[in-house]
Amino acid sequence: MFYHAIVFLPLLGAIIAGIASLSQQHNIAILASIAGVCLSLLLSCFAFVEIALGGQALTVEVARWIGSGDFQAHWTLRFDTLTAVMLIVVTGVSSCVHIYSVGYMSHDKARGRFMAYLSLFTFAMLMLVTADNLVQLFFGWEGVGVASYLLIGFWYHKESAHTAAMKAFVVNRVGDFGFALGIISIFALMGSVQFSDIFANAATYQSHVITVFGLSMPALELVSILLFIGAMGKSAQLGLHTWLPDAMEGPTPVSALIHAATMVTAGVFLVCRMSPVIEYAPLALDIITIVGALTAIFAATVGMTQFDIKRVIAYSTCSQLGYMFFAAGVSAYPAAMFHLTTHAFFKALLFLGAGSVIHALSDEQDLRNMGGIWRKVPVTYTMMWIGSLALAGFPFFAGFYSKDMILEAAYAAHSGPGILAFWLGCAAALLTAFYSWRLLILAFHGTPRASAEVMSHVHESPNVMTLPLVPLALGAIFSGWLGYEVFVGHDMAAFWGDAIFILPGHDALANAHHVPVWVKVLPIILAASGVILAVIAYIVMPSLPARIALLFAPIYQLFFNKWYFDELYDRIFVAPSVAFGQILWQRGDKGVIDYYGPDGLSGFVKRSSGMLTKLQSGYVYHYAFAMMIGVVVLLSWYFSGFGR
């Protein structure tokens, strides 16, 4: 019951909140959803102690779900260290965001519905991380997708919001398709979707080969790549990342919870969860490393040039997810999970801080219209500093431990992709520090660029919005230091138990503790230089950025326009699809099916109805004539021999 409650309390909260919000009982909705999530957090803490620290992985049966032939899917909750870590992250951040939302959404007429969606999301995410088989994981996966869609489009009367919601959904479909194919091929290969079966048998399928379109490839490689495609969609990796920045159209608490701390990390979680399979797929691992590294650097370059405060942080999320993936790609799954955890704290902190700034400036999101408010919002200002320090990886903040661990592991992998990831990761670290301080300086320092009226309203957010930042800030400061030993240090093996599998010989993580000193120091130097560059560019010589942008206009334009990914996709996929749809609609549906089908039939009926009405002349002799003709026709039917 105890373990069931962790997962189902948020669902209960969501249902109560949903029903209450129908009759505008916002306070009930808020109380129910917060109570559900906070209780779930409390239980998760116990579970964490028992499972992760106590080393007792277990599974809890809920019900039999699908049984069709060989296909058996039980609804079982799996609790191991991987799950326990995610439980803490999900329920922890979710609780903070729930409370924060009470303040942030206080003026919204539909805040009850908002809370219900948040709780629903939390339930789906918990379903995802506690899944004991791939189908159940897929259920949670799609559940968070739906919740994300609902929340991005929460202000559905805004054109941009519902387009963004649709975009998120459609782009994720591409990834989900890969994921679904991955599940199907695993079932085809192993005859089970149960994790325990898959993990136990993975090694025996090493030599299996699947032929797809005449192309032979090792079965486990194919499966791993398909699963990774799914992960790419949800975690916004290069190529399928375009939805994430647009998702910032949702209310800020949503961005903090879903599009920074939890849902987007589902892909990383999936890769770590499937480590017993992926470990046998060296090609897939290399692909994961390269895609992750490219995403890290790509998103950082774009983040440098954006002016929307939330988009900057969104690209930074994208970039950090890239780090997590290339860590997983070099088999340093614990490092990936470590960064996932610390990142959840400081990224949620940054987003909620940004929300606070936006709130203070009367819903202004453009960095060009901010500035000069740091004295008026001291708490927010402090929180943003802490978040940025953690993000940039300054010593003794959370990001320092996890990010350095990843870079060291990449270096220690001693493989081509590993070294590539190391150098790209270092470059991204420099850019990360640069854009973080660019954001801080533009948002808080310099001369106020907002209108006088807005400036007069600038105020610190209420306690209900600032207090939830405190636990997140504590996490951003201490989680790295606290978690280092258990996540990636000496207690690693005991901590993870069987939850993560690393093939002997894939020893990047073990070697990471013995890399040259310069590898350890380089990221810190780069981060510091990033900060210095930002200070020079935006405080000492404020005219510099514009001059550089002019000097390197083509590159700047490339970065500013997000490497033209959206335009490219529009040209390659969207426009032809729309054109094809137009043809089917105008020519196929309207021109053929409607013309001859419903329209043709109704026209015919109308004409014959008119004729019948004309026959109904009202003259008795016409009627009598019809009757006689009727008899004559029926008789002649027999006499002519047809009727016999």
Place this chain on the structure above:
Amino acid sequence: MEFSSLTFLAALPEFILIFFALVLVLVAAFARHSDGHIKTVRTISLVGYATGFAALFLLPQGATEIFNGMFRIDGLTVYMKGLVLLGGFFACWLVGDGWGEGIDRAEFHLLVLMAILGMLLMISANDLISLYMALELQSLPLYVVAAMRTGSLKSSEAGLKYFLLGALSSGMLLYGASMIYGFSGSTGFSEIAASLTTGDISIGMTVGMVFLLSGLAFKISAAPFHMWTPDVYEGAPTPVTALFAIVPKVASITLILSVTYNALGEMAVQWQQILIALSVISMIVGATGAIMQQNIKRMLAYSSIAHMGYALAGLASGSMQGSTSVIIYMTTYVFMGAGSFAVIMTMRRDGLPVERISDLSGLSSTHPIQAAGMMVIMFSMAGIPPLAGFFAKWYVFLAAVDAGLVPLAIIGLLTSVIGAFYYLRIIRLMYFQEANAPLDKGGERQNRLVLFASLAVILLFFFFIGPVHDHASSISGALASFS
């Protein structure tokens, strides 16, 4: 002719109606034209129907023939008589106060009572002579009530047309009956059936059968013998139209059922083709003709033509399943008809009845209960599950398909799609159109009660479909073709 106690008992409902008719003759003779008397007359006839209905339960079980084999009762006839008496009760009950139009005369109820008596006799007819007598007993009063609104040209026209064409159809029927008598040597159904078992079917029998069925087709307004229906439905006073729509067709369909299945069972191959032809034409004419109509009574006339087409499709299959489906179809037909007229007769503006379809617009805001009821009835007529009308059509098509008449079933499905159009149009008008000039509020109590009763049957039919089907199946076992 001997009269025994059994004789009286078997024809008890008829005798009861005769008794009440005689009482009404006396009352009508002495009635002054005051509201009080009209109420008394109506009450007496309602009591008559109710008593007749109760008497059905006293009838001897099993098949019995009396009056030298001219009059037959069995499970089927008892069931159909029940439907007719129930329909007659509804039709008379709906005639509330203030109709005027000649309906306020005592003769109206007397005539209707006589017509219903005729229908009961039709159902029990087991001889060509008793068939014709009963048919005329039913028809003559109906000619008169159709023309009851003496002040109105339309009503007189309707009565006259109905009478003239009815006489023509009677002529056909009589001609057919004489042919059959001539070639079989008898007028009794069982004797005719016996004569058919030996030797080939003579051409004279076929001709007689065509004429006989044509005459009967007029009574159920099957196309192409339907043309009187829209004019008479529109021209007759609304309570009379309600009567036409609810009751006589039950009796006429039963008559066709007993003529084809009892007397001419051996000629199934021949009459099947006629019934198929009548059914197809009726379904098409009914469905397409209704679309352009502006008058709701006219529209319901076409709707009833289509309904008869479906019932004939069930008959045409010539199987026990077919007769079962017809019994179910007529059951739902009575209730759908009663319910829809309960709503139409509530529609008044400034105290005057209105009957244009467009007058229904906005009914949902002025008469929410009636609009909801009408919606259910229209959905049921269109054959939307899980309402009664769906099951009725379902069994008919099932019987047709099982009898190998797949094209007939397909035509039936297509025409019911077309039919759905004008049923749904009414729902659209009631719910999505603003009222142009609002109708009077309220409505009479008995209209609401009739509406509720039919709604109950239509909505709850789903739960009783099993027992109803079993009963219908067992009583159609009484037909000669299956015994």
